[in-house]
Amino acid sequence: MFARRFFISFPIFALIYLIQESVVSQFRIFGGGFSLFLVFTLLWSALGTPELGALTGFGAGLLMDLSQTTSGPMGQWTLIMILAGFAISYLGYGDDNFRGNPISLVVIVAIAVPITRLAYLVIGLMFGSELGSTLQVSISLLASALWTIAFVPLLMPFVTRIHSTLFEEKSRG
Amino acid sequence: MRNGGDNRGRLLLISLIVTSLLLITLDLRGVQVLDGVRRGTQTVISPFQSVGAKIFRPVGNFFSDVTQLGRTRGEIEKLKTENEELRQNLINRRNADSELAQLKSVLDLAGAARYRVVGAKVISLGSTSSFTQTISIDAGANDGVRENMTVITGLGLVGVVKISYPNSALVQLASDPAFRVGARVAGSQQIGIVSGQGTSKGVLQLLDNQTTLKVGDVILARGSQNNRPFVPGVPIGEVTAVDNAAGAVTQTADVKLFANFATLSVVAVVVGSPKDDPRDALVPKAPIPTPIPTVTVYATPSESPKP
Numbered sequence: 001m002f003a004r005r006f007f008i009s010f011p012i013f014a015l016i017y018l019i020q021e022s023v024v025s026q027f028r029i030f031g032g033g034f035s036l037f038l039v040f041t042l043l044w045s046a047l048g049t050p051e052l053g054a055l056t057g058f059g060a061g062l063l064m065d066l067s068q069t070t071s072g073p074m075g076q077w078t079l080i081m082i083l084a085g086f087a088i089s090y091l092g093y094g095d096d097n098f099r100g101n102p103i104s105l106v107v108i109v110a111i112a113v114p115i116t117r118l119a120y121l122v123i124g125l126m127f128g129s130e131l132g133s134t135l136q137v138s139i140s141l142l143a144s145a146l147w148t149i150a151f152v153p154l155l156m157p158f159v160t161r162i163h164s165t166l167f168e169e170k171s172r173g
Numbered sequence: 174m175r176n177g178g179d180n181r182g183r184l185l186l187i188s189l190i191v192t193s194l195l196l197i198t199l200d201l202r203g204v205q206v207l208d209g210v211r212r213g214t215q216t217v218i219s220p221f222q223s224v225g226a227k228i229f230r231p232v233g234n235f236f237s238d239v240t241q242l243g244r245t246r247g248e249i250e251k252l253k254t255e256n257e258e259l260r261q262n263l264i265n266r267r268n269a270d271s272e273l274a275q276l277k278s279v280l281d282l283a284g285a286a287r288y289r290v291v292g293a294k295v296i297s298l299g300s301t302s303s304f305t306q307t308i309s310i311d312a313g314a315n316d317g318v319r320e321n322m323t324v325i326t327g328l329g330l331v332g333v334v335k336i337s338y339p340n341s342a343l344v345q346l347a348s349d350p351a352f353r354v355g356a357r358v359a360g361s362q363q364i365g366i367v368s369g370q371g372t373s374k375g376v377l378q379l380l381d382n383q384t385t386l387k388v389g390d391v392i393l394a395r396g397s398q399n400n401r402p403f404v405p406g407v408p409i410g411e412v413t414a415v416d417n418a419a420g421a422v423t424q425t426a427d428v429k430l431f432a433n434f435a436t437l438s439v440v441a442v443v444v445g446s447p448k449d450d451p452r453d454a455l456v457p458k459a460p461i462p463t464p465i466p467t468v469t470v471y472a473t474p475s476e477s478p479k480p
Contacts, residue, residue, distance in 0.1 A: 021222060025222075055189065058192070058193070067214075074211065075194065079193035079194065082186070086186060
């Protein structure tokens with residue numbers, strides 16, 4: 001079942017990844033902007049089971065590792081995204097009040113995005129990456145949270161609709 | 174069933190984590206396959222990125238400009254300031270070039286006559302409210318400049334030092350109405366007195382009524398005792414008009430002074446001169462006319478059409 005769901009959602013992720021790499025990356029906005037792909041993945045994971053969240057994170061992390069702009073070793077984003085996908089879906093799993101409330105989804109994704117990026121940074125430091133300016137890192141993390149708060153409400157209707165269309169109908173069928 | 178599902182979930186999670194750690198290990202050990210995958214992905218994506226850049230970069234730049242409006246404005250202000258500084262530097266450079274040319278010219282003249290000179294910059298012009306014509310220079314007694322010393326430019330006589338201060342000096346220009354200098358005509362050696370008229374022209378009055386002047390004669394300083402106030406041989410000007418009034422005791426002439434008093438910036442004060450008079454050695458050389466090529470065109474009538 002996991003594999004089937006994984007392969008069903010893969011083209012959507014590939015499309016979002018393509019949009020991220022070819023369109024979103026063209027915009028240079030305050031604080032380094034935001035990652036549509038990261039937000040989409042975390043939102044998608046939050047709507048599923050923890051196992052599916054981990055699997056979604058695995059696939060998304062692999063794609064992020066393949067990005068030209070990734071500086072870390074192959075697999076670093078994969079590891080982070082497995083944990084992030086699992087954690088965000090685990091938090092709301094079985095609590096319909098949580099998942100049915102858009103505000104809680106916005107808040108949890110807005111918190112998850114900077115934490116995920118911070119985890120990537122910390123693990124990167126372990127692998128010998130350079131940290132750069134602490135102030136710049138702080139601004140970037142804060143800005144990504146703010147951009148996420150701004151964009152998730154716009155993105156959420158599409159994500160929830162696609163998610164329910166794909167999985168609820170399939171499970172019924 | 175639930176326990177079995179949980180175990181399967183845990184197993185999946187552990188497998189995924191182990192896979193990612195394996196990927197990291199392989200990558201850190203430099204396995205080329207993973208690099209190939211990354212390169213292959215980039216090859217696939219780059220055409221889309223090119224299209225995206227063409228379409229969305231202007232929009233992205235717009236957003237970038239909006240978010241960095243303050244910085245952009247600051248940058249414009251900075252560039253404006255730099256531009257102003259560069260423009261000022263250019264003006265200073267042109268000024269320096271002009272001064273350098275004048276200094277070279279005056280040194281050429283001084284070198285030809287073997288004068289010992291002290292170079293000086295004009296630091297102020299005389300008062301416009303009075304009728305005297307003077308300049309102040311930035312060389313004074315500390316530089317060896319004394320009263321009644323000749324001041325020259327590359328073109329010729331400028332004037333004479335009237336007052337010498339420790340670090341500056343006041344120079345009476347040759348155009349001053351009170352200025353008088355003993356002169357002689359180059360070649361014929363007729364002597365006379367040139368007096369300033371308040372303009373770029375002076376008046377030469379010959380002392381001998383047996384001699385005659387002609388337009389184009391070059392007038393030189395005759396020199397004074399002990400070379401003060403005037404050293405001999407300094408070009409003063411050129412005769413532009415001769416007054417042949419009947420009944421005049423001596424002949425007079427208008428003299429166009431060589432020095433351009435309107436553009437004085439660098440002058441030299443002659444602080445020493447050789448014992449021998451340079452005579453006519455400093456007479457400016459007449460300009461060599463540039464030959465103008467002429468083309469003769471012969472008109473050849475064309476044959477009239479035959480009926």
